[in-house]
Amino acid sequence: MNNMTNKELLILIGQATAGDKRALETVVLSIQDLVFNLSLRMLGTFPDAEDASQDILLKVITHLSSFKGDSSFSTWVFSIAVNHLKNYKKHMFAKYPLSFAFYGDDIVNGKIDDVPDLTQDVEKSILAEELKMSCTNVLLQCLDSDSRCIFILGTMFKVDSRIAGDILGISPEAYRQRLSRVRKKVAEFLSEYCGEYGGGSCRCERRVNYAIQNRRISPKHLDFTGAKPTEGSVAEVKSAMEEIDGYSQQFAFCQTYQPPEQIKQYIRDFLNGTAFSTVADT
Helix, strand or coil: CCCCCHHHHHHHHHHHHCCCHHHHHHHHHHCHHHHHHHHHHHHCCHHHHHHHHHHHHHHHHHHHHHCCCCCCHHHHHHHHHHHHHHCCCCCHHHHCCCCHHHHHHHHHHCCHHHCCCCCCCCCHHHHHHHHHHHHHHHHHHHCCHHHHHHHHHHHHCCCCHHHHHHHHCCCHHHHHHHHHHHHHHHHHHHHHHECCCCCCCECHHHHHHHHHHCCCCECCECHHHHCCECCCCCCCCCCCCCCCCCCHHHCCCCCCECCCHHHHHHHHHHHCCHHHHHHHCC
16 A cells, blocks of 8 residues: 555554545545455446445545554455445446356357457457456456455455455355355356466457447447556555465456546545535534
């Protein structure tokens, strides 16, 4: 979290809760990567992740005084974010849920050879990479919200079982068992269908035009390939992730991204607006 020590962070949190607006901005911006990437993987699309991230960061701001340091700050933030995202109903896949059966059938039976060139002069290799990142992210939407959250915490953020259990309200043993099951399910799907991360026949470059036709990617809006990867870890919540199964290397698609600039600007506008003054005075 911006390479701050826990002591430095606690000092900033104390200053923020005492009314120091600059300290509060520093605290909130230090967790935006964590919040955005968790939201992106939980919800599936950049626009939905951006909206949810703003909601979560506002919750952190308005509840910051309740943080007492009993856990790490990132664990506390994870708990707020997870509770919000598991109950978030405004995202696209809440309205149009997916399943592994549907996804697999589309890969096998989609009429990919009957589609004209829709690339709009964008290099096909770039569109194929966009599709690969989008597809593997959307794949997670085939999981129920609890399983998706467990997979993301364990595979992407590499949260150890004790901390993850605290975040989710389950025992470390239950978390490890559920994580192993869900990673196996995702790995088996990739192995059967995906030619990029498994042994399947599906190749992103062959499906580019089909994906554009079905509005799964757009040559005009390359969210994944247009986003900047984060540098280093987005959260310090692990000692060392237990190697509970043999699937760790199969999830290289779990890239983290810098959040859109709009989130940072939204927080600054909020802190400088009348809405913050109203919250701060309550």
